[in-house]
Amino acid sequence: MAGTAAAQDAPAETSEIETSSEIVVQGHIGFRNRSEETEPKLVYDQDYFQRFEPLTAGDALKRVPSVTFLSDVIESDGARLRGLDPGYTQILINGEKVPGGQADRSFFLDRIPAELIKQVEIVRSSSARRTGDAIAGTLNIVLRDGYQLDGGYLRVGGLRFDDKKLKPSLGAVFGGEVGPGRILLGANVQGRYNPKSKQSLRFGESPENDPDWRDEFDNREDQSDVRNGTDYSFNATYNIEGETTDFALGGFYVRTDRTETERSFEY
Incomplete structure (x- = not known):
């Protein structure tokens, strides 16, 4: 079986250099969410918070x-990061430790109204400057x-x-401006209310062991748990900036x- 082959002529050499595309070289390497600080923070x-209309710092967090909480509904204590125990999460206000916080970090963040919050910072990287209670983050x-x-x-609401x-x-x-400096005053009254109810029906046998388990009714228990309270907070700062x-x-x-009122009735 015979075939033919043809060679393609090489293009003529030219003294001009043709540019096929434009190349842009950046002066620095770009990283997403890169921070120049020693301890990067979010x-x-x-x-960010205005779209959710939070009432307290707990609602915002x-x-x-x-960020998750170990507390019950409508309550915000036991804040934790990365799913670790609250004892490994450090809570600060303006960079200072929360006064009155217990060893398990059970500080009620609902005490801080959302109107007084400027921003929330989360530091998750490890550092020798942080104590052992900030292993999960700050x-x-x-x-x-x-x-x-x-x-x-x-x-008003x-x-x-x-x-x-x-x-x-x-x-x-x-x-506003007062004398040589500026003052900021804030007050908040927040009502907290969390009603819960539970009904328990107890039988002598389970459906897995007795098909007529409904005939062996033992007792019934009605439980109620009502948590009622009010949080009051007041904040004041006075700043003077000099040369x-x-x-x-503050x-x-x-x-x-x-x-908290708990009631249980057994029949």
Whole structure:
């Protein structure tokens, strides 16, 4: 079987260099979520939380990825990161440890109103500067100061529950210039209410062992657990910025009134 083959002529050499495409060289390497700080941190500011309309810092942190709570519904204590025990998560306010926090970090974040939060910072990297209670990470709640608000606003609302119980939700913040510095005042009253009910029917046998297990009824128990309370908080800061020295004075007051009523009726 015979065939033919043809050779292609080589292109003529030219002195000009032809450019097929444009190449862009960056002066630095780009990394996503790269931070220049020694301890990289994730920051969630007011623009992130406003879409959820949180009432307290606990409501806000429930919207932050990787943050969970061990507490019951409507309560926000025992914050933890990465699913570890709350004792391994450090909670800070303006970079300082929370006063009155117990060894298990059972601090009620509902005591801090959402109006006073500037941003929430999460530090998850390991560092020799952090203590052993920050193995899972650190939650730093940064509060507003007098230089971030000029004027004030008032929030008035209420919460209505299925048993027709009403609880108040009040918040007020004011910031302005006073003397050589600026002042920020904030107050919040938040009602907390968590009713629960449970009904238990007990039988002598189970469906796996006796097809007529419904005939061996033993007793019935009705349980109710109602947690009712009110959180009060007040925040004040006064800042003076000088050419060489800055002066800051601040305080944060919280008070919690809560009662828990448990009832059990057995028939």
